[in-house]
Amino acid sequence: MLKSLSKLDWDKLLVYLELSLSSDFSKKVCKDLIPNFNFEKAKLLQERSKYLWNLFEKGKNIDLPVLKSLKELFNKAYKRGLFLPVDLVEIKKWFLTLKKICPLLEDSIFSSLINLYKELKDLELQLDRILDYERGEVKDNASYQLYIIRKRIREAQELLLSKLEKIKEHFYKKGYLQDNLFTQREGRYVLPVKAEYKNKVRGILHEVSQSGATAFIEPVGIVALSNEIEDLKYKEQREIIKILKEISEELFHRAYEFCQLEEEYIDFEITVAKVKLGRSYRGIFPELKEKGIFKIISGVHPLLVLKKEKNKNSQPVYNDFLIEQGLLISGPNLGGKTVSLKTIGLLALMAQTGFLIPAKSAELPVFSQIFVDMGDDQDILQGESSFSSHLKNLKEILDKADHKSLVLLDEPGKGTNPEEGMALISAVVEELLNRNTKVVLTTHSQFLKTVALKIGKLKIATMEYNFQTKEPIYRLIYGIWGESLAFDLAKKVGFPDEILVRASVYLENKEYWEWYKVLEKEIKKVEKLKEELDNNLKELQKEKEILEKEREKIKELYQKRLEERINLWNKEFKELIKEIKSKKISSKKVLEEFDKFVKKVLEESVVEEDIKEIKEGDRVQVLPFKKEGEVLKVKEKTIEVKMGSLKIEVSKENVIKIIPERISQVVSAQIKSDLDKHKEKLKRSFKKERIKLLGLTVDEALIEVEKKLNKAFLEGIEKVYLIHGHGSGKLREAVRNYLQKHPLVKNFEFAEPWEGGTGVTIVYLEEKN
Template identity: 65%
Template sequence: MLKSLNKLDWLRILNHLSNFLYSDFSKERCQNLVPLFSYEEAVKAQEKTKFIWNLLEKGEKLELNFLKSLKNLFEKASKRGFFLPVELSEIKKWFLTLEKLIPYFENSPFSHLKTLYEEIKEIDLYLNKILDWEKGEIKDRASYDLFIIRKKLKEAKEILFTKLEKIRENLFKKGYLQENLFTQKEGRYVLPVKVEYKNKIKGILHEVSQSGATVFIEPASIISLSNEIENLRHIEQREVVKILREVSQEIFSYSYSFFNLEESYTDFEIAFAKASLGKTYKGSFPLLKKEGLIKIRSGIHPLLLLKENSSKTVYNDFIIEKGLLISGPNLGGKTVSLKTIGILTLMGQSGFLIPAEEAELPLFSKIFVDLGDDQDIIEGESSFSSHLKNLKEILDKADEKTLVLLDEPGKGTNPEEGAALVAAIINEILKRETKVVITTHSQFLKTLSLKMKDLKLATMEYDLETKEPTYKIIYNIWGESLAFDLAKKIGFSEEILSEAISYLKNREYWEWYKIVEKERKKLKELEEEFNLK
């Protein structure tokens, strides 16, 4: 299934989605998102995105912030035995964010977030009493003992600074100091003394500068005060740790609620990102249903709109009752149409808005894609054998709740044998009421499709006058690959092209090609007459 997702650009869509996420834990979840294959889950996911979409459409400004993972914070704190003040500040940011969002969650798909907030609100009140979250520090009044300790510490520092200022001023006037200041070394207050005057000052030498010109001396007259301050700091630290342990134990008792909060908030943030992404390409919500046809009106692959230069974009209608076979010229848009049907289906049943005017999507429990070259050089596997394995898996697992997307199946081997095998496979999966979309250049498959009542025909339009594809899909008509036109456009000589055409002139294929071209001209005339374009 992961291989199929990659071929439909699912991971690239997730990368764009990630741009609208704020928190790392949400971005991590986003990279591992898989489509939903349950009708009930798909409806719930759409309801969540639609709820946020409606708020944004009303002009509500939902304030989301960068939040740190609660699980990671709890893991670090549990190893240590308590939360650090900076970690408590991160928890406080969760409460600040939720306070602004909670009013929107009443009777919403995110009402569970409000319930969880109510469960842990006591922790917020506790943090307000003890924590200065902006500074990441414990408040002086977090406890009576801490208040007294810090008061003594403040008074001791004031006495020390007053004394140190007088010493500094006196020594600077005598020319003993390199600079008129004092600094700290290993938590002790020292003066920058010129090395030649170090014996003039009584005290403890703590450090010598790299040049050797300056020595840092703690004056003897402040040593006792410095010792007192250092002792008070140790006492303060013990009291802070005591407070941190008390609040941490309270927070640990709500760990289950906090973990659920992160899970629920991640769902909210991802739904917010889906709504925000949808606004960039003016998307719509598809009608989800348990069964029925795929109907997409004026749809386009989202990556064509999300790329930098998206001015040349073509929208198409896609209707798949049971099976659809798309033919047409090379580089005409067959594979893009196939991928568009696939990615819009995946997005639609996973809570995304899709770039379409409107859409109806049945819920699929499985999606299989056989697209591109899966040749494995290491395993010695050919392209055709790899495609055969994909087709075998499809035959083994496809049912009425499956969407199968096949891009030019049967290639890589004898064309007639490959087409015949594919025709048998298509016929079998159609019997199972599996929905299937096929692109092909095979005349055999195009002819055979006329005999399969459940396989409708479509072609990618080609402008015969300009010799350019229009990338528009036309139903109930088969198309030609127009290899010669593409070769001429690329620059093949007229001699090569004339010789190639001569090989086909006496074949029934060439007669068929002329009939198709004639029918195309008739269709163009009808369009002009009735202004269908």
């Protein structure tokens, strides 16, 4: 498998992918990244990439910092028994990075990464409490004992420096010191005393300069303070170790989650890199399927595009790659056959591993295996010939390939007797095609080209060649085979003309050469018939377009009359609503009047229609969807209808046959649907919401009002009663002041005396769209 990947330039692609990664641990995983061969995972990987691609498209760039491997940090900490402050700073960087990217990933396919961060977030608070990240050390207030110790150290150091300054000035004035300064040796403060005066300065001799001219002496007056500071620093270190061990125990306890976090982050960072790489060559996401044709429109090998970014003079050629079952590619040497084979294989691997691919559009099956036989794998140490190594590859392919496999063969059968080798390859290819394996092979063999005509599943194509300039064009043309043009290439590199003439004589004496010429004539006849067929199809297409235009005219007329009738009913409906609102009657009475009107409208609009008239091929209106479709099949109680690319089965009462003169039945159905909606809205307008605010403080009451008003608005309730009572009037005034500025409130008023008077405020909400 790894050898096949290398032959398809997978390792070279990973080199470019690695350039978009920041952290070393992600780069390490990237180098050994294996393509995916599972359909469900392929869809998942693509969804992950699509989500991040959409973020980039919205201008939300994701720039990830360099992080240290959590696994390595934990391994080192385990060995020493605790985390050092510098390790904790690196862990904090992880939290800072996750805090930055998690808001972008809310409710996304990366939920596991967010959940792990949330689970570990409490540890970040503990780190913040004890660690000074800028200085990379434990804070003074990480514990009470550490605070006291460091305070005493500072006080002792201030006292020591004060004494040392006085001692230094004293001896400098006497001329005992080389310079008016003090320094440190092994953490102890010393004075640079001239050698001849070293007995004049009482203290501890720490060092003598190489020249012997200076003795570094710690004055006796600060020895006790220095000892005290050293003792305090020892206690400080013990306290720091204690604090670090406590936090380390917490981290060790959560080591598994941190390891999972690193793995999830690696997947995330590699996905980001895939998207960045895909954007660099303006790639697209292919449509992935479990099976079907392999179709790429205007695709190219990604390394050619990436090479173009560095070399502006390089212009890669884009090709369409269409593989129904098998494809045989022929053409001249250096024409691009092998590159096309590699492009097919590499784009397949990229598509099912979450990459964008450099193409205009693509529709690809997900392969469970990809086999490649390309180049020369002979092993001279094992006494293995080139042909025997190819045979081993073919044997493995025959043993393992199935209907979910892709097999790529580059000039198979070479290295042995041409006729025998090509016969063997023909049998292998035919067997693979019978298994419904996708097969693509390149060849110069005339034998294989002719066999391809007999095997229906094996289509032919050639790499285009410019016969004027004698240069390859690298464009793939389907439906014809190409010549190897060995003579042209030989002439181009300088072969003598007499050699080429002699070779032509040998070629013309071959029996199959004459047969090939006959076959060429037959192919020309087929091409002429194809041209005539194409012309006939064009004529039929023109007639179809004329009929389509007529159908559109009829449809527009029908739609226009339909809209006129609907507008008429809507107008009458609005007048009815206006009349109902002007009458002060009960809600029950209003709904009764409304039902009478609906019944009247529907009775006037319905036209009797015999449902049996509907037959296959009729155009119908599907009422639940309000869309037009074509009848595929009429059953006893249901009808199967095609709407665009969607096929559905609906009951007969939900389907109306479309005839421009018979509009009223469709109108009535649509009017009924609209009236039902208006009736539901009218019912909601009579709902009342009562909110009791008695006994609440002003703040509590306003929170309750906000919550209930929002809920009422969403439920379509237009009238809300706020029961605040009389009392001191403070709550009432606060509520009414709040209502004046509320965006959902249309107006408000005190209730009628029998509904509570000034102790109740009635709020009228805006209508929900």
